[in-house]
Amino acid sequence: MRFSFRRKNAFTLIELLVVIAIIALLIGLLLPAVQKVRDAASRLKCQNNLKQIGLAMHGYMDVNNGLPPNGRFTYNGSTVTQTSPWSALSRILPFIEQENLSKAIDFNTNYSTQPFVTSKRISTFLCPSEINDKGSGTDATYGNKNWTLNYAVNLGTWGVLTNKSKSMQGTDGAFSPNFCYRPSDFIDGMSNTLALAEVKGYTNRVNGASNSTTYSSPPPLPNSPVDITALSLAAFDASKNTHVEWVDGKVHETGFTSIFTPNTKVNYSANGQIYDVDYIAATEANLGDTYAAVTSRSYHTSGVNAVLMDGSVRFLTNSIALQTWRSLSTRARGEVLGDY
DSSP states (O other), X not given: OOOOOOOOOOOOHHHHHHHHHHHHHHXXXXXXXXXXXXXXXXXXHHHHHHHHHHHHHHHHHHHHTSOOOSOEEEEXXXXXXXXXXXXXXXXXXXXXXXXXXXXXXXXXXXXXXXXXXXXXXXXXXXXXXXXXXXXXXXXXXXXXXXXXXXXXXXXXXXXXXXXXXXXXBOOSSSOOSSOOOOGGGOTTOGXXXXXXXXXXXXXXXXXXXXXXXXXXXXXXXXXXXXXXXXXXXXXXXXXXXXXXXXXXXXXHXXXXXXXXXXXXXOEEEETTEEEEEEEESSOTTSSSOEEEEOOXXXXXXXXXXXXXXXXXXXXXXXXXOHHHHHHHTOSSSOOOOOOO
16 A cells, blocks of 8 residues: 655744744834824824914905904903903804804804804814814703814913903914904014914813902013912812813913923823813903913924914924024014024
């Protein structure tokens, strides 16, 4: 009897392990490349959003002979009234193909009574990289009351709305509560002034100890995050956030200031945790002067996207000089800009 043996075409254990190792190596090489492509696409989409918003701001300015106010507030003798607290972003809706939504708004009535509008997600106001792209609050009809945003208007360096019982002093930035700045107000030039920059949704915030404090002269500008923690602060509440409501014309919701350069960590320790926070002395609706350190932040690597008042979009790095960053946020200070 004759026997014939045929070798089976199969992997040995060693060959199988080698193949697995090669596949793992290839995946390890490919994943960072894929992530870089995704990040680049997200950054480009973000820049396109800002470009569209910049064009909308100019469209509004052409029709109304000035930029939209970031809320309107009046002093009535004992309190501050939110006459029309709607944000500048809410006022440009017709110029970003949201005319029907804009027509549904009664700007003379508080947004809190108009959930049909406030609950809407506006994709143009959102960066694709935002990890908290969600609504907040509850409404029986619409589910949520508000939706977050990633682009905030430039409200200058420090003071947002002060001297409320007299002249209602506005900002030194491109936008302000109560005021509608015109092209002639931009003495520094529109190409040298920020219009909007990125912010992160649901950033924690700290508030001043009293919301009725006023100042005869502006308090010193904080020059480091440590200066914020040294201020007199109210008890910390982790549920209090900034940039949660795109409709609200207050600095902690739809604005930023240039106290700190982009993505600066403003660390605040509470309950055994470290929070990256924004600071509000008092809101625009309080009797106290509104000073704010609301930092521009993003999920992009090493910087933030921003649109200037001339409509150009720039990527500004975290390493930008503080003086240059602050100079870009003012419209009429006459600063000489360095390289950025």
